[in-house]
Amino acid sequence: MQTIETSRSISLRNLFEGFCASGVKFREKVCEECGWSESTFYRKMRQGKIEDPNRPGRMINTISIAESEKIKDLAWEVQQDLKDLL
Known part of the structure; x- marks a missing residue:
């Protein structure tokens, strides 16, 4: 198996930690930007x-x-942060 050398060393651990942290980072950004508590974030989710x-029987978005x-903009930001790890 060949290894590819890059200008910046990427470890499996760094990538894994980046992915794990991305969910927390996303939640924190959404809560901050929308003025929500963590409980509100999970309830709305x-x-x-x-x-x-x-209007009984009619559903509305939360x-x-x-x-x-x-939220879509924040998702793109977090995705870019993950790309920057590569």
Whole structure:
């Protein structure tokens, strides 16, 4: 098996730690940007949609369009941080 030398040494441990930390980093960024507590983050992640109290039988999103767009931007940032490990 050939090894490929790069200008920067990448260890399996560094990559693994980067992937493990990325979930925490993502959650922390979302909570900070959206003004949520950690509990709110997990509740919104679990619920997704709830029943509209004004219109029984109709479901509404627990995340606004603006929050959704911000979360997508934050996901791209965290993804870029992972790419930077390579």
